[in-house]
Amino acid sequence: MPHRYFTRELADGQAALTGSDAHHLANVMRARPGEQVVLCGPDGLEYTGTVTAILPGRVEFSVSxxxxSKAEPDLAVTLFVGYPKQGKLEEIIRHSVELGVSRIVPFFSRYCVAAPKKEDVKNERYNRIAAEAAKQAGRAVLPRVELPxxxxxxxxxxxxxxxxxxFFYEGGGEPLRAVLAPxxxxxxxxxxxxxxxFSPEEAGAAAAAGAVTVGLGPRILRCETAPLAALTAAMLLTGNLE
Structure with a gap:
């Protein structure tokens, strides 16, 4: 299977990779002119890229x-996830990208155990994890992890x-089947x-903002399990896991 890369330098039948991706392709994979890779542009489409030149810090292509992409859902999902402790956010990012999320927005709320710390630095790592997961899953769109x-x-x-x-509330709510369909x-x-x-006040604020309060069954899920269960259920009920 051809290697997959994301690039913003793609127009008029030409494309290029720079930075770490160019290094990986040229120096780790030892690509040569004429070899082909899958390139994903900012338009969310997939292209077959044929290497035309390997330069210092840059690989150039002609593109089909x-x-x-068959891997992209017809539903753009943003996952707003309460900031967990002890690195659990990395797990959520990796698996939610595999499942088809478009955007991940962590947030702090009243009962969060974690506290903000070096979020700019951590956000760079989070987006690298998202990019790696997108390549592994065959995604054509590069999901973004926002600052909390x-x-x-x-x-x-x-x-x-x-x-x-x-709004997924431990106090329960509407069944998902009642609010989601293809x-x-x-x-x-x-x-x-x-x-x-969540506090009762936060649940009330979400409802006032227009969110539908829903549940995930009678069991209490861990904070790193709930977003993945919610995303999987949403993809299934909208026909995006078929």
Whole structure:
């Protein structure tokens, strides 16, 4: 299977890789002119790239006509996830990208155990993890991990831009089958909590912001399990795991 790379330098039948990806292809994979890779551009399409030149810090290609990726869902999901402790966010990022998430937004809320610390540095690592997972899963779109939101009110303020927002509450709510079906939304926000869960006030604020309160069954899930269960269920109910 050809190696997969993401690039923003792609136009008019030409493309290029720079930085660590160019180093990997040229020096680790020892590519030569004429070899082919899969290139994914900012338009979300896949291209077959044929190496035309290997330069210091740069690999250049001619590219085929772009085609849609079968790996991309027809639903753009943003996962708003309560910031967990002890590196669990890396696990959530890796697996949610494999499952088809489009964007991950961590947030701090009243009962978060974790506290902000060097978030700029950690965000660089988080986005590297997302890129690695996207390549492994055959994605054509590179999901983005945003810097964390400082307050739950910031999450509520961001929900107006989505066709549908679902607030996963340990107190229960509507069954997912009642609110999700194929074609029911093109943009979807999923909101799950940290180890401490949500306060009643936060649950009320989410509902006031237009989120539908839903549950994930009678069992209490860990904070690193709930977002993956929610995302899997959303993909299944909208026909994106077929």
């Amino acid at each position: 006509e772009g085609a849609p 939101l400082a307050r739950f009110s910031d999450v509520c303020g961001a929900l107006a831009g989505y066709d549908k927002a679902l 074609g029911s939304a093109r943009t979807l926000a999923l909101i799950t909590g940290s180890e401490g869960g």
